[in-house]
Amino acid sequence: MNGRRVRLAVLAPLTVSSLAWGAVTFSAPTAAAASPSCSVTSTDNPNNLQVSGRDFRPNKSVAVESANGSEGSVKADATGRFSLTVTGASGTVSAQQIGGPVVGCGTAAEGEQKNAREQFREGFRQGFATVRENCDKRERQRGFARVDENFERGFNAGADAAARRFC
Numbered sequence: 001m002n003g004r005r006v007r008l009a010v011l012a013p014l015t016v017s018s019l020a021w022g023a024v025t026f027s028a029p030t031a032a033a034a035s036p037s038c039s040v041t042s043t044d045n046p047n048n049l050q051v052s053g054r055d056f057r058p059n060k061s062v063a064v065e066s067a068n069g070s071e072g073s074v075k076a077d078a079t080g081r082f083s084l085t086v087t088g089a090s091g092t093v094s095a096q097q098i099g100g101p102v103v104g105c106g107t108a109a110e111g112e113q114k115n116a117r118e119q120f121r122e123g124f125r126q127g128f129a130t131v132r133e134n135c136d137k138r139e140r141q142r143g144f145a146r147v148d149e150n151f152e153r154g155f156n157a158g159a160d161a162a163a164r165r166f167c
Contacts, residue, residue, distance in 0.1 A: 038095045040111035056080045067091025116150040123154025131162035
């Protein structure tokens, strides 16, 4: 019996401490969720804006509003992202899930400016690549769609930069 008491005296504290350690390990706080964010960009139709968001609660509705009032709602996907085209939005655009914070997405004017920068960058990239490939070819490929003026300016600037560097 004396040996049994020694074993219990040694094993009991180890058992209790391992249970306590397990409770501490499992009760550790989880990482904080990222705060939701959204942005606006213009579309080919000057009356429409594309509102995109991320880090919202997955599979829950998101209400989108502008200075005109309610613009619509959309369900966030399984990753917490959404995209919604709104018509006639003006002023500041925001998004909110029920019980969540109101997230400012930007203004209609910022969306138009952002799209202009993107068009210029894409035009620059294509113009630069075209002239780099062939110094004699400075024409962009013509399609049926009307070309954005920012894209055209970017294409010409990219073609000029490539001509100075490679031709």
